[in-house]
Amino acid sequence: xxxxxxxxxxxxxxxxxxxxxxxxxxxxxxxxxxxxxxxxxxxxxxxxxxxxxxxxxxxxxxxxxxxxxxxxxxxxxxxxxxxxxxxxxxxxxxxxxxxxxxxxxxxxxxxxxxxxxxxxxxxxxxxxxxxxxxxxxxxxxxxxxxxxxxxxxxxxxxxxxxxxxxxxxxxxxxxxxxxxxxxxxxxxx
Numbered sequence: 001x002x003x004x005x006x007x008x009x010x011x012x013x014x015x016x017x018x019x020x021x022x023x024x025x026x027x028x029x030x031x032x033x034x035x036x037x038x039x040x041x042x043x044x045x046x047x048x049x050x051x052x053x054x055x056x057x058x059x060x061x062x063x064x065x066x067x068x069x070x071x072x073x074x075x076x077x078x079x080x081x082x083x084x085x086x087x088x089x090x091x092x093x094x095x096x097x098x099x100x101x102x103x104x105x106x107x108x109x110x111x112x113x114x115x116x117x118x119x120x121x122x123x124x125x126x127x128x129x130x131x132x133x134x135x136x137x138x139x140x141x142x143x144x145x146x147x148x149x150x151x152x153x154x155x156x157x158x159x160x161x162x163x164x165x166x167x168x169x170x171x172x173x174x175x176x177x178x179x180x181x182x183x184x185x186x187x188x189x
Contacts, residue, residue: 013027019097036071037071040124042121051144053090059148073098073106075101107120111138122138122145123136126153
C-alpha cells in the first residue's frame with residue numbers, strides 16, 4: 001500500500017520551464033517559504049487542458065495576491081510549451097511557469113503519471129511554506145477542474161495554517177464561520 005501524499009515534503013526537482021517568452025529552470029528552492037500550486041495536466045495541444053489553464057490564468061493575479069506561486073506541469077518539453085503559447089490565444093494569457101517533465105520523474109513523485117500513455121492525470125497539489133503537501137486532488141483526464149474551487153481550498157489551507165485550532169466546514173468561504181473542534185460539538189452538527 002502506498003503512503004498518502006498529504007503531509008509529505010515537496011520532492012527535490014529541477015525542471016525546465018517556459019514563461020513569458022523565455023526559458024528558465026525551476027527547482028524546489030524557488031518555493032522555499034511560500035505557498036505553491038502544482039497543476040498537472042495531460043498534454044499541450046489538447047481539448048480540456050487549455051480550458052483549465054486559461055481558467056488558472058484568469059485567476060493568477062488572485063493567487064499572486066495570496067502569496068501563492070502557480071506552476072502548470074505536463075510531460076511535454078519546454079519547447080512544446082512555447083509552441084503551444086505561440087499558437088493559442090488562450091495559452092498566451094498564461095503568466096505562470098509551465099514546467100516541462102518529459103521524463104515523467106516529477107509526475108511520478110506525485111503519483112499522477114500514467115505509465116501506459118506517458119501522460120499525466122489532472123492532479124492538483126498545494127504546498128505550504130514549510131514545503132509540505134496540504135491539498136491533493138487527482139481527476140480522470142476527461143474531468144476538468146474548477147479554479148474557483150481550488151482558490152477556495154487554498155484560502156482555507158492558509159486560514160487553517162494561521163488558525164491551527166480551527167477547521168473549515170463544507171463550502172467554507174473566506175470570512176465565513178469556522179469550527180473549533182471540541183467535545184460539545186460531537187453529535188450536534
